[in-house]
Amino acid sequence: MIEFKGVQKTYPDGTVAIKNFNLEIKEGELLTLIGPSGCGKTTTMKMINRLVEPTAGDIYINGKQLKEYNIHELRWNIGYVLQQIALFPHMTVEENIAVVPEMKKWKKKEIHDRAKELMQMVGMEPSIYMKKKPSELSGGQQQRVGVIRALAADPQILLMDEPFSALDPISREGLQKDIRKLQKQIKKTIVFVTHDIDEATALGDRICLMNAGEIIQVDTPQKLILEPRDSFVRNFIGDKKSPWQTAVDIVASQTVSRILTQTAYEEGNFDSEQAYILSSDDGQVLCAVEHGKQQNVMEIPNDMNVLEAVSVFENTGTSILPVTKNNELIGTLTQQELLTYLASKTEVKNGVVTQ
Ligand SMILES: Nc1ncnc2c1ncn2[C@@H]1O[C@H](COP(=O)(O)OP(=O)(O)OP(=O)(O)O)[C@@H](O)[C@H]1O
Ligand SMILES: [Mg+2]
Missing domain, CATH: 3.40.50.300 (P-loop containing nucleotide triphosphate hydrolases)
Structure with missing residues (x-):
């Protein structure tokens, strides 16, 4: 034109x-x-x-x-x-x-x-x-x-x-x-x-x-x-x-508190009310543990964005996912962390969500 x-x-x-x-x-x-x-x-x-x-x-x-x-x-x-x-x-x-x-x-x-x-x-x-x-x-x-x-x-x-x-x-x-x-x-x-x-x-x-x-x-x-x-x-x-485009490693907790080693699991050394990622003693992801039960999980790479992570949660049905970098377990991401992060980044002006 x-x-x-x-x-x-x-x-x-x-x-x-x-x-x-x-x-x-x-x-x-x-x-x-x-x-x-x-x-x-x-x-x-x-x-x-x-x-x-x-x-x-x-x-x-x-x-x-x-x-x-x-x-x-x-x-x-x-x-x-x-x-x-x-x-x-x-x-x-x-x-x-x-x-x-x-x-x-x-x-x-x-x-x-x-x-x-x-x-x-x-x-x-x-x-x-x-x-x-x-x-x-x-x-x-x-x-x-x-x-x-x-x-x-x-x-x-x-x-x-x-x-x-x-x-x-x-x-x-x-x-x-x-x-x-x-x-x-x-x-x-x-x-x-x-x-x-x-x-x-x-x-x-x-x-x-x-x-x-x-x-x-x-x-x-x-x-x-x-x-x-x-x-x-x-x-x-x-x-x-947009917060939806943020990489998950910004949101995920990169502490080991939600990573449960096999030894600790077998010894019953964990809180059965919490969700964990179970890993072998040499750091390989095995599964999720929720209410003491094992469930399959999908690993998510650290550069995956929040939007994609939400759909992984939908597909796996667990409330916790292992975050990996170059196939190494570096932390965990919970649904709660995602929600808290999105809520903190959302602006509401006069009742209208602007971000
Ligand atoms: N009539 C003119 N004679 C000589 N230089 C001019 C003339 N009009 C604009 N310029 C120069 O041309 C350049 C581009 O000017 P222009 O007005 O297109 O910029 P602009 O992007 O619209 O800037 P602003 O955001 O300040 O309006 C500037 O360096 C300006 O000084
Ligand atoms: Mg101008």
Whole structure:
């Protein structure tokens, strides 16, 4: 849908903003662009609607080079939302929304219906807000109007440059939900710039992480978190790994207290209320002992993750598993330890589990 091929941008003063940019953004995709300040995010966006011209390489929309489009048609077909929404202060909300549809010569009734429909979509009651001026709206409401103004003439592409960064966390979350909902309903291709990795992962089908004019990694949020390409990516995204992805040796007790040697077992030298892993005197795993009875177990390697360990527990039916490293018994993992660990890593905000 939008394709960058070998794109470079050097500003007239010699600043190299984009070095070598190759990227394909798919139709209906929400791609978040993220990276440190000055890495070239805004420049990338502005090249899509030709507010900035590349110094080398080409950009295509639907297979056609940008240069081949009539510039006005191109811009009408691309909604653009900026960090500081610049609504026209002397116009009402409805008039602001109507700007591009009017240029496109839509009929009055059509424009009015469209404005009403979009306002309802973002939860602003048209009968209350349609005739208000921007100064009579809250920051979050102005931002919403900015978003729907960009959508009014039904553009195929929506560019959003840090549209929510001036907002408080609650309005921000609300608007993120709106964008997700809008994208599902109207299937726009959206390029969304943000500084905030949580926003990037919450919104993006894919995340494009940039640094110093280059793409470092483009992947789904999950892949970026689980398989960061290098230490830059790892540092940028921080510790976003889900507790389910933690290796079991972090959770397991690596003390020998739950390992029962054969000799101790035969001598009855253990607490029959507890679960143990029975090992031969030379450290080989034999079985589990629960309520004094022997049961088969499966060994789990130390790098297995918590999610996989849960399914091993389901399959074996024991409440304790032996953890091995290079086939050597290094500790034990109990169901209780897993539960305690997961509970400690789970955040509950307003009754909603967030991790
Ligand atoms: N008109 C310009 N003339 C010269 N240099 C510019 C111009 N616009 C941007 N730059 C430079 O190009 C580089 C990339 O800027 P850009 O605005 O694309 O970064 P950004 O990733 O959007 O940063 P931020 O997160 O701070 O918004 C920066 O070094 C910036 O100083
Ligand atoms: Mg910017």
